[in-house]
Amino acid sequence: MRPPNQNHWKSHLFRYEVLLLLVLVVEWLVFWHFGTTVNRRGVTVGFGTVDRQFDILRHSCEIGLLALALTPVILTAGIDLAVGSLLGLCAVIFGQLWHDAGLPVWAAAAGALAAGGLGGALNAGLIARLQLPPLIVTLGTYSLFRGLAEALTRGAVTYTDFPAGFLFLGQERWLGLPVQAWVFAGVAAGIWILVHRTMTGRALRVIGFSPEGARYAGLPVTRQVALAYVLAGFIAGLAALIYTARLGQARADAGTGYELFAITAVVLGGTSIFGGRGSVTGTLLGVAVIAVLKNGLATLPAVIRLNAAEELSGLLTGGLLLGVLALGAAPKFLSAWRSRGQSRRQPALPPP
Amino acid sequence: MKRRGREFVLAAVLGAILLAMAGWAPAFFEPAPLRSLLTREAPALVVACGMALVILTRQIDISVGSQFSVCSVAAGLLAAAGWPLGLVLPVAAGCGALLGALNGILVAGLGLPSIVVTLGTMVALRQGLNLARQGEFVNLPDGVQWFGLSQSAGQAVLLVSALLVLVGLALALRYLAAGRQVYAVGSDAEAARLAGIRPRVVTLAVFTLLGLLCGIAAVMNIVQSPQVQPLAGSGLELKVIAAVVVGGVAISGGRGSLWGVLTGLVLLACIPPALTHLHIEAYWEKAIQGAIILLAATAEGVRRRKERH
Amino acid sequence: MVNPTPQPVQPLLVFANIAKNFGAVQALRGVDFELRPGEVHALLGENGAGKSTLIKVATGAHAPDSGHLVLGGRRLDALNPATARALGVACIYQQPALFPDLTVAENLALRLEPAGAWRRVDRRARRVRAAELLQRLGADLAPDAEIRDLSMPEQQLVEIAAAIGAGARIVIMDEPTASLTQREQERLFAIVRTLRAEGVGVIYISHRLEEIFALADRVTVLRDGASVGTHAVGDMDAAGLIRLMVGRELAGLPPPGGTVPGEIALELRGTGCAAAGVGSVTFAVRAGEILGLAGLVGAGRTELARVLFGLTPADEGEILREGRPVRLDSPQAAMAHGLAYVPEDRRRHGVVMELPVAQNITLAAHRRVFRHGWLSAPAENRVAAEFIARLGIKAAGPEAAVATLSGGNQQKVAVARWLATAPRVLILDEPTQGVDIAAKGELHRIIRELAQGGLAVILISSDLPEIIGLCDRIGVMRGGTLREILPGGTAAPVVMAAALGTNEKEGAA
Incomplete structure (x- = not known):
């Protein structure tokens, strides 16, 4: 299904998405070719196995959820650096509610989601209502949420021994796919609908292009911006549950650095950091490119020998982000540069 | 005196905390631990000065921690290879300046948002360093720690040099045309352009200077211990930005002074020992840091709001 | 009143047959203008007559499409901003372009000191020079005051001080008194006279005729992008100037009337908003009627529209929709009550x-x-x-x-x-500004049809023929409130005189 209105920039984006899809396919084929080996017992191991593919799915769900959460925020020309920290805080709160407070697991999960929503609401209040810069607010909450998580666990407590019914969410399969992949798909569909099919999505875009223009069009700017941040917090809470279920433990350092991968996925997916432009499809492709890169590197024999998959993927992701940004800015820069050259060629003063 | 209001409030808060400590936990003021505490913050002060310049021009750099780590390891390796510190220092500073200039070119040259650019360089540098070093510590030869002096003399050297950097930059900001241009660009880049200033050049310069200061700070850091930790700079960006914002430098550019930054940094540095002495668990440090950033940002926002009315 | 007889002095600035188009819009169609040293030369014209475009040509912001200018004895086809400054042109805008975070002395220094980053700044010398410049202007301002703490007129003084300090020979003042009190105005006039005595040429733009009579030596009137004459101020009276300014008719539209207005759609009773600077506005507009709002820039028309649309909600008086009092405290509320607002700044809003x-x-x-x-x-x-x-x-x-x-x-x-949105009341704010002739005609036809379809239309326009040709009634705003309501088809000089606040009988004569 394509959006009904394919104006010229969306068709640009469409081309960009195709390009991204190509990158993904090439990446996948390369890893398939170089990362798949047959061990001594004649069993295929490495990238080209179903298990590995499911692993990629499992490992990318949390970052993918955060990227989905960030897409509406970045569409409004905002940013949320605190999603990773909030994930950690929600994981700890979940662990405490279940373990220390003795709540049933579903109630603890509801509590973690509510905590995520509340954390998002704190961002929303400061950004949408008090109109503070999103960057500095979420930098503050980035520290605050992680700090609260550390304080609640005294930096050391790790919650484990969750019931099997909960671990099912992160470690089992349902209808042939990892359970969290279904949750992720559901959220992705929800965000896609929100961004591309609802009034709110339209409003977020317009706010990203021009907040004043949105006000003059009678759109409830404060409410929509607040919604984007609250939703981001809520999804961070959900990601915390999946993270805890996947690893079977809740710790204060859960999700450290995830915000970077999430932002990179969104920007890589073609969403403009200046707001207005972007698509959920792009974000999903961006997540996939990063996830395959991260997991695929770990299957390359050379990288395994180096034992440096994590570092290499981080380095490449950072480089990828800068490269995409620079490429995106290049045309604007070139034209500005050219026009500057012209203005320098102003006629010299004739003599009096 | 209105424009110094923020610095006075801050100094008063700091004074109140110190007074409270004097009453409740006089052990805080024992000279040796206090000197160690301040010396540990000396590199952060140097970086914070550079960060203040960047924020004054309405930009931000969250890659300082990674720059600091890279420079630390580079300086450590050179020192381990037997280079004299007198040579290590300029090379480390130059290395930092290069990294800073990279950010500056991407931000000023291509007009990219500094937050995303430096997010990218932060991770690329950190992981690049991890890749190259695999988390290995660098063992330093004798005679590097405390410049080969006694501990207290080395600490004094570090404290004095950090203060020299602070005073030098503060004077430059006040008395050099270039310093005033930093304020002008942050206050209104378009008006600055009309007044014949080149905002892009100024932006590139402050990013480069910040990188250079990261390099200097890295050397100030490695001389404090017999080993160089490859993750020395992790979390530095947060501490430094918090100090700058708490110190009253407006995140919207053009306003603030380095004296405020000094006060802000000392205030933040006092939190962990204060927590210990007041028998509050140290795990609250990060949360309190975050809360302080939010408070400072809210205070500025409320002030701006009032001004508009 | 000083009125030196023209002498054969070399003019400071000459515009010869300057023309400038923006796309299909002709902003300037041949302007001749001459500024002599030691004169205050007023530039007068309706909104949209081309004054601001002309100023931008003088400051080098726009290059003219044809014609030439003579500046400092040089014949030039175009200027760039740096050259214009170097040749002594300075412009005092209504919104000063200063650094809000820096002090007066520093703002002056940034304009006046040479470039070069490694110079040592002599803060005392800066303060002394700032104090001297301000004193020359008779301005009671501390050199250490921060710009953000200054009022608009005080900031204007800093701009003027910068112009004088830079040795400007030509000072352009664009509606400098728009936000000034009587006393501040007097002080500004004294400064302008000082400048004139020092041989500076001042181009003075203002809508206030009494200022022109009090201050200017000569006046050039622009109409539809062309100059229609330069006169010594002593030879003119208000009625004569107004006649020169207006005098164009809207072609191709039948006169208003013919439709019978319906019920009252929107009524204002003493409505105002202190923050927006409008107060005590009372009028009613009926379904099927076009109510024009005429007035000068800054008369409060856009501000009133913003109040009605809930962007700056009213804090005094009453607003009634179809007879029922309503609260329009957000655009959403205004929309819910059937209001719609097409704003003035098309590109941004x-x-x-x-x-x-x-x-x-x-x-x-x-x-x-x-x-x-x-x-x-x-x-x-x-x-x-x-x-x-x-x-x-x-x-x-x-x-x-x-x-x-x-x-x-x-x-x-x-x-x-x-x-x-199927509105019941449509507010149009300068709907034809910057629009080519053909589209303008179409928009006029559309507006007329909408009213005939039963919509209540409030038309804000600075284009007098448009207001006169389209509207059933013409409200005239001045100083943030509605001064009077004239019948449709009122003669342009009468509307203009009402907008300017001069005696209407004189204007109509």
Whole structure:
């Protein structure tokens, strides 16, 4: 299904998405070719196995959820650096509610989601209502949420021994796919609908292009911006549950650095950091490119020998982000540069 | 005196905390631990000065921690290879300046948002360093720690040099045309352009200077211990930005002074020992840091709001 | 009144037959103008007559398409800002371009000191020079005051001080008294006279005729982008000046009237908003009626529209919709009560340039295309197609970005956005500004048809023939309030005189 209105920039984006899809396919084929080996017992191991593919799915769900959460925020020309920290805080709160407070697991999960929503609401209040810069607010909450998580666990407590019914969410399969992949798909569909099919999505875009223009069009700017941040917090809470279920433990350092991968996925997916432009499809492709890169590197024999998959993927992701940004800015820069050259060629003063 | 209001409030808060400590936990003021505490913050002060310049021009750099780590390891390796510190220092500073200039070119040259650019360089540098070093510590030869002096003399050297950097930059900001241009660009880049200033050049310069200061700070850091930790700079960006914002430098550019930054940094540095002495668990440090950033940002926002009315 | 007899001095600045087009819009169509040293030369004209374009040619911001200028004895085809400054042209804008975070002395220094980053700054010398300059102007300002703490007129003084300090020979003042009190005005006049005595040429733009009579030596009147004459102020009276300024008629439209207005759609009783600077506005507009709002820039017309649309909600008086009092404290509330507002700044507020035509049209009428919040693509396409056809919007298609459209078609999109909400009261703010002649005619026809269809229209326009030719009644605003309501078809000089606040009988004579 394509959006009904394919104006010229969306068709640009469409081309960009195709390009991204190509990158993904090439990446996948390369890893398939170089990362798949047959061990001594004649069993295929490495990238080209179903298990590995499911692993990629499992490992990318949390970052993918955060990227989905960030897409509406970045569409409004905002940013949320605190999603990773909030994930950690929600994981700890979940662990405490279940373990220390003795709540049933579903109630603890509801509590973690509510905590995520509340954390998002704190961002929303400061950004949408008090109109503070999103960057500095979420930098503050980035520290605050992680700090609260550390304080609640005294930096050391790790919650484990969750019931099997909960671990099912992160470690089992349902209808042939990892359970969290279904949750992720559901959220992705929800965000896609929100961004591309609802009034709110339209409003977020317009706010990203021009907040004043949105006000003059009678759109409830404060409410929509607040919604984007609250939703981001809520999804961070959900990601915390999946993270805890996947690893079977809740710790204060859960999700450290995830915000970077999430932002990179969104920007890589073609969403403009200046707001207005972007698509959920792009974000999903961006997540996939990063996830395959991260997991695929770990299957390359050379990288395994180096034992440096994590570092290499981080380095490449950072480089990828800068490269995409620079490429995106290049045309604007070139034209500005050219026009500057012209203005320098102003006629010299004739003599009096 | 209105424009110094923020610095006075801050100094008063700091004074109140110190007074409270004097009453409740006089052990805080024992000279040796206090000197160690301040010396540990000396590199952060140097970086914070550079960060203040960047924020004054309405930009931000969250890659300082990674720059600091890279420079630390580079300086450590050179020192381990037997280079004299007198040579290590300029090379480390130059290395930092290069990294800073990279950010500056991407931000000023291509007009990219500094937050995303430096997010990218932060991770690329950190992981690049991890890749190259695999988390290995660098063992330093004798005679590097405390410049080969006694501990207290080395600490004094570090404290004095950090203060020299602070005073030098503060004077430059006040008395050099270039310093005033930093304020002008942050206050209104378009008006600055009309007044014949080149905002892009100024932006590139402050990013480069910040990188250079990261390099200097890295050397100030490695001389404090017999080993160089490859993750020395992790979390530095947060501490430094918090100090700058708490110190009253407006995140919207053009306003603030380095004296405020000094006060802000000392205030933040006092939190962990204060927590210990007041028998509050140290795990609250990060949360309190975050809360302080939010408070400072809210205070500025409320002030701006009032001004508009 | 000083009125030196013209002497054969070399003029400071000459415009010879300057023309400038913006796309299809002719902003200047041949302006001749001459500024002599030691004179205050007033520039007078309706809004949109081309004054600001002319100023931008003088400061080098715009290059003229034809004609030439003579500046400092050099014949030039065009200027750039640096050259203009170097040749001694300084412009004092209504909104000073100063650094809000820096002090007066530093702001002056940044303008006056040479470039070079490694110079040592002599703060004392800066303060002394600032104090001297301010003293020359008789301005009671501390050199250490921060710009953000200064009032608008004080900031203006800093601008003037910078101009004098830079040794400007030509000082352009664009409506400098717009935000000044009587006392501040007097002080400014004294400064202008000082400048004149020092041999500076002052180009003085103002709508206030009494200022021109009090201050200027000569006056040049612009009309529709052309100069219609330069006269010694002593030879003119207010009526004569007004006659020169107006005098154009709107062609191709039948005179208003013929439709019978219906019930009162919107009524204001002493409505005002202190923050927006409008107060005690009382009028009523009926369904099927076009009420014009005439007035000068800064008279409070846009501000009133913003109050009605809930952007700066009213804090005094009453607003009634179809006889019932309503609270319009947000744009959403205003929309719910059937109001629509097509704003003045089309590019920033009227349309979203990056969005396609279709989405722009449906942006305010989301209930028609989002059923329960869900986008209905067929509904969106239908609504867009309906208005593209109805208003004759020329675009590559409903998916073309609005940025690719001409100004007139962008304006039609902005109007369509609000017609799609099926409003009962439509406020149009300068709907034909910057629009080419053909699109202007179409917009006039559309506005007339809308009123005939039973819509109550409030038309804010600085284009007098448009107001006179289109409106059933003409409200005249001045100083933030509605001064009087004239019948449609009132002679232009009468409307102009009312807007200027001069005696109307004199204006009508």
